[in-house]
Amino acid sequence: MQRREWMGVLARATPAEVDAAWQGHGLSPAFVWLRPPAFCLVMVRGRVNGNGAPFNLGEMSVTRCALQLDTGQMDQRYAGQRYVGLGYVAGRHKRHAALAALFDALLQEGGALAEQLLRTVAELDAKRRARHRHDAAMAATSKVDFTMQLSEVPAEYPMRGNSA
Amino acid sequence: MNVSTVIRGGARAIAASRWLLARQRRGDVSVPATTVVQIEEQMRLAVGRVMAEGSLYDRTLAALAIKQAQGDLVEAAFLVRAYRTTLERIGSSEPVDTSRMRIERRVATTHRDASGGQMLGATYDYTHRLIDFALLADADPIAPLLPAADAPLATSFEPQLQQPMQQPSGAALLEADLLEPAGASGEPPCEPPDLTREPLTVPCRREQRLQALARADEGFLVGLAYSSMRGFGRVHPYITELVCGRVKVALVIPEIGEVVAIGEIEITECRTIHADTGASGRAPEFTRGYGLVLGAGERKAIAMAVLDRGLRARELGEDARYPAHDEEFVLMHADNIDASGLVQHLKLPHYVDFEAVSQMLQDLRRRYASAPSGDAE
Numbered sequence: 451m452q453r454r455e456w457m458g459v460l461a462r463a464t465p466a467e468v469d470a471a472w473q474g475h476g477l478s479p480a481f482v483w484l485r486p487p488a489f490c491l492v493m494v495r496g497r498v499n500g501n502g503a504p505f506n507l508g509e510m511s512v513t514r515c516a517l518q519l520d521t522g523q524m525d526q527r528y529a530g531q532r533y534v535g536l537g538y539v540a541g542r543h544k545r546h547a548a549l550a551a552l553f554d555a556l557l558q559e560g561g562a563l564a565e566q567l568l569r570t571v572a573e574l575d576a577k578r579r580a581r582h583r584h585d586a587a588m589a590a591t592s593k594v595d596f597t598m599q600l601s602e603v604p605a606e607y608p609m610r611g612n613s614a
Numbered sequence: 615m616n617v618s619t620v621i622r623g624g625a626r627a628i629a630a631s632r633w634l635l636a637r638q639r640r641g642d643v644s645v646p647a648t649t650v651v652q653i654e655e656q657m658r659l660a661v662g663r664v665m666a667e668g669s670l671y672d673r674t675l676a677a678l679a680i681k682q683a684q685g686d687l688v689e690a691a692f693l694v695r696a697y698r699t700t701l702e703r704i705g706s707s708e709p710v711d712t713s714r715m716r717i718e719r720r721v722a723t724t725h726r727d728a729s730g731g732q733m734l735g736a737t738y739d740y741t742h743r744l745i746d747f748a749l750l751a752d753a754d755p756i757a758p759l760l761p762a763a764d765a766p767l768a769t770s771f772e773p774q775l776q777q778p779m780q781q782p783s784g785a786a787l788l789e790a791d792l793l794e795p796a797g798a799s800g801e802p803p804c805e806p807p808d809l810t811r812e813p814l815t816v817p818c819r820r821e822q823r824l825q826a827l828a829r830a831d832e833g834f835l836v837g838l839a840y841s842s843m844r845g846f847g848r849v850h851p852y853i854t855e856l857v858c859g860r861v862k863v864a865l866v867i868p869e870i871g872e873v874v875a876i877g878e879i880e881i882t883e884c885r886t887i888h889a890d891t892g893a894s895g896r897a898p899e900f901t902r903g904y905g906l907v908l909g910a911g912e913r914k915a916i917a918m919a920v921l922d923r924g925l926r927a928r929e930l931g932e933d934a935r936y937p938a939h940d941e942e943f944v945l946m947h948a949d950n951i952d953a954s955g956l957v958q959h960l961k962l963p964h965y966v967d968f969e970a971v972s973q974m975l976q977d978l979r980r981r982y983a984s985a986p987s988g989d990a991e
Contacts, residue, residue, distance in 0.1 A: 457867070458875035491698060492865055492876070493706040494671065495806065496828075496906045498820055499796045500885065504709040505806045505821035507828050508908045509698060510671035510863065512876060536869055540877020541672060582716055589718045592734040598726065 453558065456571045460553055461539045463574040465546035471570045472549045477563075479552065480520040484534060487515040487544035513547040514538045519555050533558040621963045639684050653677035662880070662909025663687050667950060668694025669810075669829040671879050671908050688831070688950050695951055708864045708873055712883050712906070715859040719912075723853045724887070735858060793887065793900045816942045823925050823945060824918075828907055830948035832914040839917035842924050842938035849938070850889040851903065851920045857883045858910055882907045884915035888923045894931040901930060 460468060489511055496507040515537045535555025537547035553571065557564050640647065654661060654677035664676040668691040675697065679690035719735025722728035734740065806821045814826055827835065842849045864875045884905035892898035903923030905915040920938075927939040934940045947953060 453870070454867075454872045454874045458864075461874070461876045462862075462878060489701055491670070491701045491703040492863070493703060493808070494863055494879065494908070495707055495709040496712070496824070496881075497709045498824065499902055499904045500712045500883065500906075501796055503806065503821055505824045506706070506808045506810075507710075507825070507881075507906055508666070508669040508671060509703065510707075510877070510879060511675065511701070512704070512865075514704065516869065534869070536867060538865065538867055538874060538876045540863065540879070542674070585716060585718070589733050589735055592719075592736075594732050594734050596726065596732070 451568060451571065453554070456557055456568070457536065457538065457550070457554060459571050459575045459578070460537075460550040462578055465539075465543045467574055467577060468546055468549050468553075471574055472552070474570065475566065477552075477556070479556065481517045481535075481552065481555070482520050484516040484518055485514070487513055487537070487547045489513055489542050510540060511542050512538060512540055513543050515544075515547045515551050517548070517551050517555060519559070621965075639682070648681060650674060650677045650681055653680050659910055660685070660687055662882075662907075662911045663832060663914075664690045664694060665909040666907045666911050666914065667691035667829060667831060668698070669908070670694050670698045676909075688954055692951050692954070705865055705868065707876075708866070710861040710863060710879075710881070712857070712861060712881070715857055715861050715881070715883070716878075717857055717859040719856075719858040721853065721856040728855075791899075794902055796902065814945055816945065817928060818941065818945070820922070820926065820929070823941070824904065824906070824922060826945045826948060827905070827918045827921060830918075830945075831950035831953065832911065832917070834948050834950070834953075835917040835921055836913055838938045838944060839920040839924075842920060842936060847924055847936040847938040848893075848932075849903075849920055849924050851886045851923065852888070853884060853916065853919075854887050855883070855885045856912055856916065858912060880909050882909070882911050882915040884912070884919040886916070886919040886923060890930070896931060901926070 463471070490513070491509045492512045493509050494507045495504045497504055517535050517537075518532050519535070520532070533555045535551035535553070535558070537549070537551035537554065539546045539550055553567060557567050557571070651674075654673050657677065657680060660680055661673055661676045664679055664687055665671050665673070667688070668676065668679070670676075672694075676690065676694060679693040679697075680687065682693060683689035717733065717735075719737060720730065720733045722730070722732055807819060807825075809822060809825055814822060839849075841847065843851065858880070860878045860880050862875050863877050863879055864873050866872065867874050882905075884903075886903040886905075887900040888903060890896070890899055890901045901923060903919035903921075903926075905918030905920075905922060907915045907918065921944060924936075924939045925941050925944060927934040928941070932939070937943045
């Protein structure tokens with residue numbers, strides 16, 4: 451999984467899911483804020499006719515932050531590569547952004563911990579996909595096939611809906 | 615000559631008024647207060663309207679604004695617009711890909727066999743519009759299970775999810791050469807104009823019109839679209855596709871220069887086609903209108919698409935004879951924060967203006983009285 455993929459998964463999981471996933475690892479790494487979590491805006495764009503030139507649809511709130519793992523002066527393993535974790539999440543959720551940034555930093559480090567965290571990220575991804583499948587199945591209950599029937603149909607049944 | 619007057623005083627009365635407002639908003643204190651999360655969950659369409667007209671997608675914030683404004687959705691949109699000015703904008707998203715929308719509702723009206731099919735989703739369209747007194751009871755029961763006779767909850771929809779939705783009906787019309795081409799799909803050479811940065815001037819580009827319409831007052835757009843369909847215009851719309859659902863929002867993250875998904879938003883999209891009989895000298899064909907709205911707002915999305923087509927009059931060589939076809943008329947009056955600001959400022963003291971106008975009328979009246987009777991007619 452590439453960095454932009456895990457960032458995308460962490461952002462699209464719910465804040466509660468990310469929180470629970472983080473708690474599950476019982477980690478408390480030292481870090482310093484490069485940019486503490488702050489609310490900001492992103493202009494959302496659409497396209498003319500759905501596929502033409504971009505236009506500005508309206509803004510959305512976003513929370514972002516950046517942090518750097520503080521591995522301590524005695525630890526030479528990370529000399530010159532103290533990883534910067536980024537959190538960019540829709541909405542106003544400082545803790546969600548902060549945890550996403552911690553995940554991001556630790557995942558870049560590699561090693562056994564990163565592998566464990568990556569499995570957690572994969573679980574978050576699976577949860578979102580399951581949610582989407584559930585939503586789609588719910589919506590699909592209302593699939594409709596309106597049929598047209600001509601003059602041989604009795605007048606009180608001009609149209610038959612939901613025949614599927 | 616413009617004279618500026620400062621009205622002084624009133625501080626105590628204003629403080630009392632705000633106190634009264636807070637009490638009025640809370641209502642009878644023996645009734646539990648509405649929570650913001652209740653509004654967010656149970657007033658979805660109000661939240662959608664405030665997000666669209668406040669031009670800021672943030673469900674919690676919209677719900678809070680609705681609570682603060684006692685349900686006045688225009689006032690709530692105003693609160694949201696004011697809030698957005700306090701935040702830094704860090705960039706623009708990649709254009710959302712509505713062909714990959716997670717669809718909750720999809721209506722296609724021109725073809726029985728529109729590819730992709732139709733899903734009614736949750737809609738008031740097929741309800742009887744009878745007041746449901748069951749909701750008056752203390753408990754609001756969760757809707758009962760789907761009747762067994764109807765389609766059961768299936769679990770085999772996953773393959774469809776992986777496919778982008780097909781554009782309905784357009785293909786068939788294109789084959790028949792009846793539909794205007796959608797236009798170039800490549801990236802234009804410049805950034806789209808942004809009316810939050812440069813004020814709207816007319817004539818303007820379609821991208822500007824769509825931005826203005828997307829944040830415009832729903833009531834104004836629906837009224838104008840209605841006028842153009844009733845006879846004050848010539849738009850003859852059909853809805854080829856009306857979709858409500860969720861799309862992924864992705865952003866180039868400045869630190870790493872890569873496109874990353876940051877979330878998902880609910881939007882409503884409407885595509886219309888309009889019979890153009892060639893009165894303007896062009897070949898008869900169907901022309902396109904497009905509506906896209908933040909949140910759930912299908913009435914607005916339809917009106918937006920109809921007006922988008924109407925406002926293409928100049929581009930399509932038509933006279934803009936009707937209000938709904940007139941760019942300046944529609945776009946300059948569609949923003950409800952602007953409009954309600956000017957209309958409601960009438961409530962402020964106008965003592966000096968009024969005195970000046972009174973004096974002018976007295977003067978005119980004296981001239982009128984002293985004029986020879988023949989001139990007075």
